[in-house]
Amino acid sequence: MATIITKEQQEKEKMVTLVSSDSEKFVVEQKVAEKSHVIKMVMNCCGIESPIPVRRVKGDILKSILEYCEKHSKGEAQEVMEKWDKEYMDKAEKDLVFFHDLMLASHFLHIQELVDLIAVTFAGMLKMKSPEEIRQKFNINNDLTKEQEEHIMTTFGWAFQPI
Amino acid sequence: MEDRISSLPSNIIGIILMDLPLKDAVRSSILSSKWRYEWSTIPQLVFDRHSFPLPSRHALGEIVDQVLFLHSGPIEKFAFDGYTYDDSFTRVDRWLVYLSRNGLKELILNFCPTRLYQLPTTLFNCQALTFLELQDCEFILPCVSKGFINLATLVLKDITISDEYFESLISNCPLLRKLVFSDFYGCSHLKVNAPNLKELFVNGFFEDIDPRKYTIIRLLYLLAWRMADSDDSMAIVPAEKAFAAWRADA
Numbered sequence: 001m002a003t004i005i006t007k008e009q010q011e012k013e014k015m016v017t018l019v020s021s022d023s024e025k026f027v028v029e030q031k032v033a034e035k036s037h038v039i040k041m042v043m044n045c046c047g048i049e050s051p052i053p054v055r056r057v058k059g060d061i062l063k064s065i066l067e068y069c070e071k072h073s074k075g076e077a078q079e080v081m082e083k084w085d086k087e088y089m090d091k092a093e094k095d096l097v098f099f100h101d102l103m104l105a106s107h108f109l110h111i112q113e114l115v116d117l118i119a120v121t122f123a124g125m126l127k128m129k130s131p132e133e134i135r136q137k138f139n140i141n142n143d144l145t146k147e148q149e150e151h152i153m154t155t156f157g158w159a160f161q162p163i
Numbered sequence: 164m165e166d167r168i169s170s171l172p173s174n175i176i177g178i179i180l181m182d183l184p185l186k187d188a189v190r191s192s193i194l195s196s197k198w199r200y201e202w203s204t205i206p207q208l209v210f211d212r213h214s215f216p217l218p219s220r221h222a223l224g225e226i227v228d229q230v231l232f233l234h235s236g237p238i239e240k241f242a243f244d245g246y247t248y249d250d251s252f253t254r255v256d257r258w259l260v261y262l263s264r265n266g267l268k269e270l271i272l273n274f275c276p277t278r279l280y281q282l283p284t285t286l287f288n289c290q291a292l293t294f295l296e297l298q299d300c301e302f303i304l305p306c307v308s309k310g311f312i313n314l315a316t317l318v319l320k321d322i323t324i325s326d327e328y329f330e331s332l333i334s335n336c337p338l339l340r341k342l343v344f345s346d347f348y349g350c351s352h353l354k355v356n357a358p359n360l361k362e363l364f365v366n367g368f369f370e371d372i373d374p375r376k377y378t379i380i381r382l383l384y385l386l387a388w389r390m391a392d393s394d395d396s397m398a399i400v401p402a403e404k405a406f407a408a409w410r411a412d413a
Contacts, residue, residue: 099168107175115178122168123182133312138168143196152193158215158226159189 013120016043017051018066024059025051028066035069035108057105064092065105089121096138169197176201184214185230203233207240215244224250231261238262242271249278256283274299276321286313296320302328305377308337316341330354
């Protein structure tokens with residue numbers, strides 16, 4: 001029994017250092033970092049002794065992502081996780097620039113669960129909105145000509161009918 | 164604020180559009196030139212009641228034709244809810260031919276109880292299928308002794324199928340893990356030869372379900388069934404218990 005506990009403790013002590021693009025250092029458990037498929041591969045081939053540079057991800061984003069990975073490595077009940085995910089997304093989507101960077105980073109780091117979560121939240125922002133509302137929210141510059149717009153409206157008339 | 168969302172790579176925009184009803188995804192084509200064709204590569208096409216409620220459904224057949232014609236790349240999932248579909252079924256046959264060439268993995272087809280869809284044998288060309296759900300369809304063509312080599316889940320509701328066809332279909336789906344067979348016609352002696360079956364839901368009137376087959380299926384753990392003389396509530400009981408009861412009755 002005592003041996004097993006020691007082994008578990010040893011597992012817990014396996015820490016890895018990740019370094020963001022702006023040189024911020026994060027020391028996390030290996031199982032947390034493993035949530036990223038990319039970091040997992042790096043750890044598998046290079047070990048965890050030296051710090052791992054995460055060059056394309058800035059400190060504030062990496063911090064938020066690691067917060068997600070840590071929570072998701074605990075194996076808590078589904079309802080608890082769903083509630084936590086919702087709160088995490090509510091906070092993240094308030095700042096669209098941050099939210100966009102979070103999507104890019106989780107995709108780059110290959111954290112599929114997080115990519116899916118962000119995609120669903122993004123989709124929620126687009127759902128049941130008029131094109132003009134979407135353009136305003138995301139500051140999308142409409143570079144289509146009037147003729148092109150008319151062509152799209154005629155071709156996909158069914159998609160522009162109100163539900 | 165700059166336009167961040169449009170600067171996302173196409174594959175990420177594709178993931179976002181996949182979480183939208185098809186109608187909203189197609190509508191995104193008018194946002195800007197960057198968005199114009201983004202919808203056309205999404206691998207899941209769902210024509211359901213949510214996206215296409217009455218009365219916009221009258222041209223549903225044409226809409227599906229148009230979407231399939233303009234789509235490019237693989238289509239992994241295709242769902243068509245044809246509960247008010249009154250157009251030609253040869254159109255649906257054509258969709259299946261097209262989909263079978265595009266690596267279809269998940270197919271859901273629902274029709275109307277008053278107008279059943281006669282499944283064409285080209286359905287069996289969709290050999291990449293892992294999930295198949297059919298409602299208000301009929302297998303009335305001569306039994307072709309074909310199945311789906313990759314199929315894991317088969318859901319058949321309000322289906323007309325003969326004993327012979329049912330047995331042949333199931334025994335030709337070697338990887339089948341879950342079978343839902345509900346409110347069926349033309350079939351009364353259920354022979355389920357599926358060595359990997361883990362879940363079985365049967366709901367309907369039948370005379371005989373061969374229990375000898377099941378004694379070898381140890382992993383089977385759920386059975387829901389309604390016998391001719393029971394009430395309408397669906398019973399879900401552990402398979403072993405159900406079969407013990409069945410054997411005691413028999």
